[in-house]
Amino acid sequence: MGRGYRRRKKNKAGEASIACIVMLLLIVMSTQIVRLYNKNQEYIARETELKEQLEEETERQAQISDYEEYIGSKEYIEDTAKSKLGLVYDNEIIFKEK
Numbered sequence: 001m002g003r004g005y006r007r008r009k010k011n012k013a014g015e016a017s018i019a020c021i022v023m024l025l026l027i028v029m030s031t032q033i034v035r036l037y038n039k040n041q042e043y044i045a046r047e048t049e050l051k052e053q054l055e056e057e058t059e060r061q062a063q064i065s066d067y068e069e070y071i072g073s074k075e076y077i078e079d080t081a082k083s084k085l086g087l088v089y090d091n092e093i094i095f096k097e098k
Contacts, residue, residue, distance in 0.1 A: 070076050081087040088094060
């Protein structure tokens with residue numbers, strides 16, 4: 001009877017150690033899952049922010065392109081000549097305020 005008792009005691013000690021190892025692994029895996037989930041949420045927020053910045057920059061690029069076309073136009077040259085140099089066409093009439 002002494003021999004059977006020792007085996008049961010060893011089996012229970014082995015089962016307890018295996019249970020502790022499994023619990024430890026579950027705890028480690030759970031913390032890793034939570035950490036990865038939080039990191040994923042941060043990446044999603046960053047992606048949204050970067051998409052908004054991309055839209056803003058695309059809109060800004062379109063505005064710059066429109067302004068570049070305006071600068072090359074005859075209208076821009078006339079506006080600049082009138083405002084900065086005071087030049088006018090021969091057939092234009094200028095009214096000045098007193």
